Amino acid sequence: xxxxxxxxxxxxxxxxxxxxxxxxxxxxxxxxxxxxxxxxxxxxxxxxxxxxxxxxxxxxxxxxxxxxxxxxxxxxxxxxxxxxxxxxxxxxxxxxxxxxxxxxxxxxxxxxxxxxxxxxxxxxxxxxxxxxxxxxxxxxxxxxxxxxxxxxxxxxxxxxxxxxxxxxxxxxxxxxxxxxxxxxxxxxxxxxxxxxxxxxxxxxxxxxxxxxxxxxxxxxxxxxxxxxxxxxxxxxxxxxxxxxxxxxxxxxxxxxxxxxxxxxxxxxxxxxxxxxxxxxxxxxx
Amino acid sequence: xxxxxxxxxxxxxxxxxxxxxxxxxxxxxxxxxxxxxxxxxxxxxxxxxxxxxxxxxxxxxxxxxxxxxxxxxxxxxxxxxxxxxxxxxxxxxxxxxxxxxxxxxxxxxxxxxxxxxxxxxxxxxxxxxxxxxxxxxxxxxxxxxxxxxxxxxxxxxxxxxxxxxxxxxxxxxxxxxxxxxxxxxxxxxx
Numbered sequence: 001x002x003x004x005x006x007x008x009x010x011x012x013x014x015x016x017x018x019x020x021x022x023x024x025x026x027x028x029x030x031x032x033x034x035x036x037x038x039x040x041x042x043x044x045x046x047x048x049x050x051x052x053x054x055x056x057x058x059x060x061x062x063x064x065x066x067x068x069x070x071x072x073x074x075x076x077x078x079x080x081x082x083x084x085x086x087x088x089x090x091x092x093x094x095x096x097x098x099x100x101x102x103x104x105x106x107x108x109x110x111x112x113x114x115x116x117x118x119x120x121x122x123x124x125x126x127x128x129x130x131x132x133x134x135x136x137x138x139x140x141x142x143x144x145x146x147x148x149x150x151x152x153x154x155x156x157x158x159x160x161x162x163x164x165x166x167x168x169x170x171x172x173x174x175x176x177x178x179x180x181x182x183x184x185x186x187x188x189x190x191x192x193x194x195x196x197x198x199x200x201x202x203x204x205x206x207x208x209x210x211x212x213x214x215x216x217x218x219x220x221x222x223x224x225x226x227x228x229x230x231x232x233x234x235x236x237x238x239x240x241x242x243x244x245x246x247x248x249x250x251x252x253x254x255x256x257x258x259x260x261x262x263x264x265x266x267x268x269x270x271x272x273x274x275x276x277x278x279x280x281x282x283x284x285x
Numbered sequence: 286x287x288x289x290x291x292x293x294x295x296x297x298x299x300x301x302x303x304x305x306x307x308x309x310x311x312x313x314x315x316x317x318x319x320x321x322x323x324x325x326x327x328x329x330x331x332x333x334x335x336x337x338x339x340x341x342x343x344x345x346x347x348x349x350x351x352x353x354x355x356x357x358x359x360x361x362x363x364x365x366x367x368x369x370x371x372x373x374x375x376x377x378x379x380x381x382x383x384x385x386x387x388x389x390x391x392x393x394x395x396x397x398x399x400x401x402x403x404x405x406x407x408x409x410x411x412x413x414x415x416x417x418x419x420x421x422x423x424x425x426x427x428x429x430x431x432x433x434x435x436x437x438x439x440x441x442x443x444x445x446x447x448x449x450x451x452x453x454x455x456x457x458x459x460x461x462x463x464x465x466x467x468x469x470x471x472x473x474x475x
Contacts, residue, residue, distance in 0.1 A: 007351050
């Protein structure tokens, strides 16, 4: 061994050992007694540190829950099971927590329904596509198909289907909202799992343009709003559903000329059928 | 007089953030609110002063005599990382409210290049022990000053009508550049 190496190794090793020893000693002397319930709560959490609760991670959430600053139902990923466990640890009532899942509100398959204005060659990312004149579709409100939501999902709960549209796998979706944030077009929203009626379009163009660029766009005709008893309002040529007032049975979904408004699972709500298959089936029919 | 010059030089004339562009990450990241900017400035100042002391001793009594100057960077990083860990423990034990207020900023100081920059500057300029401590204190005050100025401006900017593409990081960098230009007015005074 090079003789000059020896003092270097000894010095660095010595320094490292010195600091390590010092820190270990300090850790013992300065140990802070944590509320043991924090550890218990933390062990119940999913541990994905996804930030779905709005905090910096699961540890932060555990501290805030034990401190009473956050509700026991605050973890959207864990859902009711975790909320019940946390409530048991803390000795409080969990209450009801509705499971939220992501819903993709665009059914415009490029080329089939949605007009394509240009070819796009480049990085397959929605953010990049949005920068280059808004992607290949003529619609500036629809899905870009770049899969940013797929990348954002830590639970593999969202995939691009054969139509190039994202498909949410309900069983895997934890409602953390990462895909909602990732989508530059804001077409993904979190909704209660059992909610069925949606407007599958975010296009706000005037009726003529909307009809021209996409066969499944909401063209803003307002026919659903007229018969909805106030539950649907037209905002910027787009039907917006007020779910607190909604009575799905009176909404004339069959009258929608583009089928932009409709049920997630068109025939009978079948829980184990994946959302995307139903979505593409309904879009085609 | 000499110490005063070092202090003012580090705090204003050769401000670490706005003249040397060291520690830009927290300068952009933690300057959203004035209160957190002050806390971050305090914590960084403390670590800067501690680092100045420990690295000076390390250089004078270990690295210097053994002719291991080439290990400065590695050894100093070790010192900074250990110090930050230690400071975190002490603050956690002595003042839980301060610990909560600083949150993630505290461990972030480890990777603040202003700290390592300070340690290397001290060796480069051959400062003595007292001079090093004053230099560290000046650098910390300068860092806090820059952070607080930036936070004050950004709090006002929240209310301003900024053009869409410049919102957020864009306008912040523009402001930072303008502030750096303003601080260049001090250049050559010392």
